[in-house]
Amino acid sequence: MGLERAAIVVMWTVTALVALTLLAPLVVTLAVSVSASSVFNLPPPALSLRWYERMLRLRQLWPAVRLSVAIALISTAVSLVLGTLCAIALIRATFPGKTTLVTFMVSPLMMPGLVVGVALLQTLRELGLRDAYASLLVGHVVITLPYVTRTVLASLSLFDFTLIEAARTLGYSPPRALLNIMVPVLAPAFLTSGLFAFLASMDNYPISIFLVDARNKTLPILMLQYLEENPDPTIAAISSGLILLTIVVLLIADRLVGLRRLADF
Amino acid sequence: MKGGAAYLDVGGVAKRFRETPVIRDLDLQVRAGEFVALLGPSGCGKTTLLRIIAGLLAADRGRVTLDGADVTRVPAHKRNVGVVFQNYALFPHLTVAENVAFGLKARGTPAGEIAGMVARALALVRLSKYGSRPIFALSGGEQQRTAVARALAVRPKLLLLDEPLSALDRKLRETMRMELGHLLHDLGITAIFVTHDQDEALVMSDRIAVMNAGRIEHFDTPAAVYARPATPFVLDFVGTSTRLRGTVAASDGDELLVDTAAGRVRARGRAAAGAAVLVAVRPENVRVGPGGGNTLELKVRDLVFLGSKLVLHFHAAEGDQAVAELPAGSTEGLAPGARVTVSWPVGATLVYSVP
Amino acid sequence: MSVTPIAVARSIAPRRGVEPVALLALPGTAYLVVAFAVPLALLLVTSLVSDGRLTAAGYARFLADPFSWTVIANTLRIAALTTLVCLLAGYPAAFALARAPGALQAVLLAALILPLSVGVVVKAFAWTILLRSDGVVNRLLLAIGVVDTPVRLLFTEVGLVLGAVNIFLPFMVLPIFAVVKLIEPRLLDAAATLGASPLHRFVRVTLPLTMPGVIAGVAFVFSMSVSMYVIPTLLMGDRFKTLSILVARSFLFMRDRSLGSTVSVVLLVIAVAVVVASALLARRWQPGR
Numbered sequence: 001m002g003l004e005r006a007a008i009v010v011m012w013t014v015t016a017l018v019a020l021t022l023l024a025p026l027v028v029t030l031a032v033s034v035s036a037s038s039v040f041n042l043p044p045p046a047l048s049l050r051w052y053e054r055m056l057r058l059r060q061l062w063p064a065v066r067l068s069v070a071i072a073l074i075s076t077a078v079s080l081v082l083g084t085l086c087a088i089a090l091i092r093a094t095f096p097g098k099t100t101l102v103t104f105m106v107s108p109l110m111m112p113g114l115v116v117g118v119a120l121l122q123t124l125r126e127l128g129l130r131d132a133y134a135s136l137l138v139g140h141v142v143i144t145l146p147y148v149t150r151t152v153l154a155s156l157s158l159f160d161f162t163l164i165e166a167a168r169t170l171g172y173s174p175p176r177a178l179l180n181i182m183v184p185v186l187a188p189a190f191l192t193s194g195l196f197a198f199l200a201s202m203d204n205y206p207i208s209i210f211l212v213d214a215r216n217k218t219l220p221i222l223m224l225q226y227l228e229e230n231p232d233p234t235i236a237a238i239s240s241g242l243i244l245l246t247i248v249v250l251l252i253a254d255r256l257v258g259l260r261r262l263a264d265f
Numbered sequence: 266m267k268g269g270a271a272y273l274d275v276g277g278v279a280k281r282f283r284e285t286p287v288i289r290d291l292d293l294q295v296r297a298g299e300f301v302a303l304l305g306p307s308g309c310g311k312t313t314l315l316r317i318i319a320g321l322l323a324a325d326r327g328r329v330t331l332d333g334a335d336v337t338r339v340p341a342h343k344r345n346v347g348v349v350f351q352n353y354a355l356f357p358h359l360t361v362a363e364n365v366a367f368g369l370k371a372r373g374t375p376a377g378e379i380a381g382m383v384a385r386a387l388a389l390v391r392l393s394k395y396g397s398r399p400i401f402a403l404s405g406g407e408q409q410r411t412a413v414a415r416a417l418a419v420r421p422k423l424l425l426l427d428e429p430l431s432a433l434d435r436k437l438r439e440t441m442r443m444e445l446g447h448l449l450h451d452l453g454i455t456a457i458f459v460t461h462d463q464d465e466a467l468v469m470s471d472r473i474a475v476m477n478a479g480r481i482e483h484f485d486t487p488a489a490v491y492a493r494p495a496t497p498f499v500l501d502f503v504g505t506s507t508r509l510r511g512t513v514a515a516s517d518g519d520e521l522l523v524d525t526a527a528g529r530v531r532a533r534g535r536a537a538a539g540a541a542v543l544v545a546v547r548p549e550n551v552r553v554g555p556g557g558g559n560t561l562e563l564k565v566r567d568l569v570f571l572g573s574k575l576v577l578h579f580h581a582a583e584g585d586q587a588v589a590e591l592p593a594g595s596t597e598g599l600a601p602g603a604r605v606t607v608s609w610p611v612g613a614t615l616v617y618s619v620p
Numbered sequence: 621m622s623v624t625p626i627a628v629a630r631s632i633a634p635r636r637g638v639e640p641v642a643l644l645a646l647p648g649t650a651y652l653v654v655a656f657a658v659p660l661a662l663l664l665v666t667s668l669v670s671d672g673r674l675t676a677a678g679y680a681r682f683l684a685d686p687f688s689w690t691v692i693a694n695t696l697r698i699a700a701l702t703t704l705v706c707l708l709a710g711y712p713a714a715f716a717l718a719r720a721p722g723a724l725q726a727v728l729l730a731a732l733i734l735p736l737s738v739g740v741v742v743k744a745f746a747w748t749i750l751l752r753s754d755g756v757v758n759r760l761l762l763a764i765g766v767v768d769t770p771v772r773l774l775f776t777e778v779g780l781v782l783g784a785v786n787i788f789l790p791f792m793v794l795p796i797f798a799v800v801k802l803i804e805p806r807l808l809d810a811a812a813t814l815g816a817s818p819l820h821r822f823v824r825v826t827l828p829l830t831m832p833g834v835i836a837g838v839a840f841v842f843s844m845s846v847s848m849y850v851i852p853t854l855l856m857g858d859r860f861k862t863l864s865i866l867v868a869r870s871f872l873f874m875r876d877r878s879l880g881s882t883v884s885v886v887l888l889v890i891a892v893a894v895v896v897a898s899a900l901l902a903r904r905w906q907p908g909r
Binding site: 003004010011012014015017018019021022023024025026028029032040042082083085086088089090092093094095099101103104105107108109110111112113114115116118119120122123126138139141142145149196199202203205206209210220223224227235236239242243246247250254 | 639641642643644645646647648649651652655656657658659660662663666709710712713715716717726727728730731732733734735736738739740741742743745746747749750752755756786789790793818819839840843844846847849850853854863864867868871872880881884887888891892894895899
């Protein structure tokens with residue numbers, strides 16, 4: 001029994017450490033962002049909001065934010081459609097090579113982003129596509145599609161399709177039945193995968209770095225550039241803004257779906 | 266009589282979950298080699314009692330003794346009490362043979378002996394050729410037999426079965442009842458099984474413990490539990506009956522005269538005049554036509570033809586019921602609405618005091 | 621939960637013609653083929669073509685250079701260390717998460733998901749602050765008395781692994797948690813009644829049943845660590861070269877497309893090997909169906 005007791009103590013100790021280290025960077029960023037000093041000292045010698053003011057005056061910031069958000073929203077939306085259709089086919093139809101197809105659809109998650117980015121750049125250039133915005137969209141759908149396919153597939157595997165048949169006997173055409181019955185049931189899966197897909201797109205560096213140009217920069221690229229050029233706490237202010245925004249989004253998601261569901265990404 | 270002193274002795278056991286008492290001051294003594302049924306409705310505490318005996322749950326109070334040793338504080342993995350779970354709990358990542366071998370490996374049985382013991386266990390349940398099958402490829406009946414083989418392979422001192430047949434379809438259930446009963450008797454294993462199905466309990470067990478709300482209300486052979494149920498609950502849970510509420514009109518020695526809505530009934534027992542009682546009689550003791558003992562005039566409500574027998578349901582007062590069971594024969598004069606005279610011997614009347 | 625999320629029911633009999641439902645998979649699949657598979661294939665091809673001829677000279681040069689092997693070794697070493705530490709820390713954490721009562725579980729889940737959502741640049745940047753000589757980590761170590769003088773963590777492999785582990789932990793914990801949640805408690809009861817001690821129950825029942833989650837977690841973290849770029853750039857700087865850093869430098873700074881393509885393909889081969897290995901392992905460890 002001593003061994004069991006010890007194992008439980010170790011388990012909770014490790015978990016506590018894990019939780020602390022996971023939150024540590026966030027706390028640090030928030031602390032530095034309100035520091036009056038321009039050197040990254042902790043604890044901050046005095047408090048000040050000057051870095052937030054600086055952030056608001058940063059000319060390149062807002063276009064980058066707008067670009068990142070737009071790309072993220074559009075690519076997530078496209079992926080939700082393509083991924084759901086694919087998941088339906090994988091669950092309902094019988095054809096050879098299903099497992100391989102699933103592996104393929106999920107594989108972009110596990111491929112080195114830089115390699116995918118440079119490959120895509122090469123191909124797009126060959127095809128004559130030079131527009132950064134369009135290129136970013138193409139690349140970000142590749143990033144977000146696996147999240148959606150994976151989560152929706154897992155959710156669909158638990159869905160009772162006799163509900164659709166019941167709806168059909170009650171007068172719904174097959175597409176209407178799918179729309180009215182399946183979509184509400186899949187809503188949590190859409191929310192979860194949509195959230196993760198959106199965040200993955202907002203956060204993406206390796207693919208984006210090859211597809212941006214001087215005038216169109218996404219937020220992560222701008223931030224890394226800023227860090228390399230002027231390392232001052234403005235970057236912490238921007239980061240803190242993102243953290244606070246994410247907290248709000250997670251609170252809303254928890255209200256709608258419950259944090260436990262989000263864990264099934 | 267098998268055995269002598271109690272092989273399993275459960276004394277004064279009580280258990281509550283949060284504030285709700287699930288088992289109240291319960292005693293149970295099972296003899297070696299006996300096959301006991303724990304019968305009761307859902308929520309009566311029978312599965313909880315099983316878990317306490319297995320060592321998966323600790324009782325709040327009381328003592329559990331097995332084969333002379335006090336096992337109250339002994340954890341499940343040291344008790345050597347086998348369990349067949351309701352949904353079998355077979356290890357999905359192991360084959361049939363590996364499942365059966367699991368307990369043997371856990372006890373450090375030498376590898377050379379395991380194969381032989383597994384083969385014997387599988388032969389007992391007629392699954393000899395199934396050793397290398399994965400669990401998901403088995404039917405319900407095959408899974409059940411694997412679970413039994415797994416529990417028996419380690420030669421437990423006591424075998425507990427939690428609703429072992431409830432997941433099977435009817436035909437299979439009836440076959441398995443016989444098989445399981447024979448198997449366990451042949452091996453001489455002491456076993457307790459939990460069920461809510463009274464037929465199962467009546468057919469399979471040496472003794473039945475009828476449980477209600479955390480207590481054992483009657484613990485005796487199936488024949489005794491059926492013919493002379495100890496309480497109204499047991500009367501109703503096992504079999505059916507004609508049951509009438511009434512008041513004691515007169516008592517003389519150990520003969521009682523009871524006034525009921527359907528008429529006067531004589532019974533053997535002791536009670537004060539004016540006491541509220543319940544009188545009852547099993548349907549197969551009731552005959553149509555006048556006879557000795559008790560006679561009542563009743564109006565037929567339903568006639569149910571069951572092939573080898575006829576069941577008559579009569580109109581009765583609110584809260585009462587009247588049922589008679591007759592061997593197949595002429596149904597003349599027995600249509601719904603007909604007025605019939607029924608009778609039964611005084612000695613077959615059961616009487617209970619009503620609080 | 622495996623890398624391929626569920627075991628999709630395998631087709632039994634070949635069907636005549638194509639089911640209309642199957643066509644729903646076409647848009648998504650076609651998209652990935654065109655935007656993902658084809659570009660990668662083209663990359664592979666261009667890396668083998670030089671001056672209009674098919675040649676593996678680029679690979680020969682790369683693999684003959686001892687520096688290349690240093691880079692490959694760096695990449696694999698860091699990835700292996702990161703994955704190992706993530707596994708050792710993440711496995712118990714997944715169990716704690718599954719056992720935690722309601723409110724605590726919500727807090728732990730938030731702690732896992734919130735950092736996931738904040739972005740690699742932010743977190744890597746925060747770790748540069750934490751790992752400085754006067755940073756929190758060093759001050760903690762001094763306070764407990766583990767060291768006498770501040771340890772240099774920035775621009776060291778230890779610091780890099782620390783940062784990477786921290787950032788990839790959720791990808792190890794969540795897949796394992798998903799599987800632990802599903803383990804029927806009755807299986808452990810059954811094992812106990814068969815005589816298995818708590819240790820035996822863990823090794824023979826719990827551990828095998830969590831393997832699909834472990835494989836998924838290890839596959840994710842390993843492939844992400846092999847491919848990571850932002851984290852080593854910020855935490856190690858110029859002196860340390862991994863395959864990803866080499867790819868970025870070749871294309872973005874050195875403008876050496878030939879080298880870049882070669883290194884890219886090497887990186888790709890490693891990533892594909894991880895996917896294939898994890899898919900095969902998952903099939904072996906998938907209980908049932």
